[in-house]
Amino acid sequence: MRSLKLYGEQDIRFEEADKPYIENADDVIIKVKAVGICGSDLSRYRKLGPYVEGTIFGHEFSGEVIETGSEVTNVKVGDRVAGCPAFCCGKCASCKKGELARCEKLHVMGAYHPGAYAEFAKLPAENVVPIPDNVDFDTAAMVEPSAVVVHGLYHTNLHPGSEVAVMGCGNIGLLAVQWAKIFGAKTVYAIDIDDDKLAVAKEVGADVLINSKERPAHEQLMELTDGRGVDVAIESAGSPITSAQVFALPKKGGQVVFMGIPYADITIERFYFEKIVRNELIVLGSWNAISGPFPGKEWSTTVHYMSTGQLNVQPIISHRLQLRQGPETFHKIINRNGAFGKVLFYPELG
Structure with missing residues (x-):
């Protein structure tokens, strides 16, 4: 065969x-x-x-x-x-x-x-x-x-009315956009540096598109949420860069769930790391x-x-x-x- x-x-x-x-x-x-x-x-x-x-x-x-x-x-x-x-x-x-x-x-x-x-x-x-x-x-x-995606979301407290950010609009991210809506998310923010991928994210249900190539995603997101941030941020890019940046997206007491695998060392700038501590974030890993x-x-x-x-x-x-x-x-x-x-x-x- x-x-x-x-x-x-x-x-x-x-x-x-x-x-x-x-x-x-x-x-x-x-x-x-x-x-x-x-x-x-x-x-x-x-x-x-x-x-x-x-x-x-x-x-x-x-x-x-x-x-x-x-x-x-x-x-x-x-x-x-x-x-x-x-x-x-x-x-x-x-x-x-x-x-x-x-x-x-x-x-x-x-x-x-x-x-x-x-x-x-x-x-x-x-x-x-x-x-x-x-x-x-x-x-x-x-x-x-x-x-794989829904396994990760079952770890979170995502519920109807939540706001969700999906960082990375590859295959897993595009599925995450749809699952977030199925779970009842009020608003899903899709984040990527590729406009073509963002266009697909819109097609499958993303409410707001954020291109982070020229301006940091968290700056744009905070403007859109009046400084609050989101309830759940999903890291689905599997990039060492986004694996640090994702910590600036949730609101105080919010959650981050990692679905991407960077296969590389990750350096987290103080600005992003302090978000974990000062905002008392819940950080979740998801596997298989x-x-x-x-x-x-x-x-x-x-x-x-x-x-x-x-x-x-x-x-x-x-x-x-x-x-x-x-x-x-x-x-x-x-x-x-x-x-x-x-x-x-x-x-x-x-």
């Missing part, structure tokens, strides 16, 4: 691979219909390399069930599904408390388990999430990143997308709001490509050769 395998830093190859087969009674084989590039895929490709050399990469996907093990009851052949790519040990202290995202051995497909950049993928039945007929495969391929009972309410909630149309991922998708275009596409993205939103591959097309 066709696949993309990661061999080393900036070394991803389009190659033939063995098709997965049923080994355990709870195995499910899925024909991959759409699979997306995650920001974490780009970081690992660019400077971290594979967990295991030559592993099939990728983890954000949807598809159709083509074969099941003898004990699988939650899905059947022909069902349309999304895949929860996370694996937790079930034995560590966090797992035993139901805090699955804090598992000491948490990993996803494409690490120690063959991934989804392939014509076919295999998961245990509990990792397979049925999707309704009115949710297309492109949308279902984004169930996982959406679950699972909770107990596995895979968690993040997944069922995401599927529900995709089915109602309140989560609209279509404006976020910028490229629909054949899997064989993977190596050149990864190279272009990290070298900023073109404007990329969410990139989807269709393995069955070649």
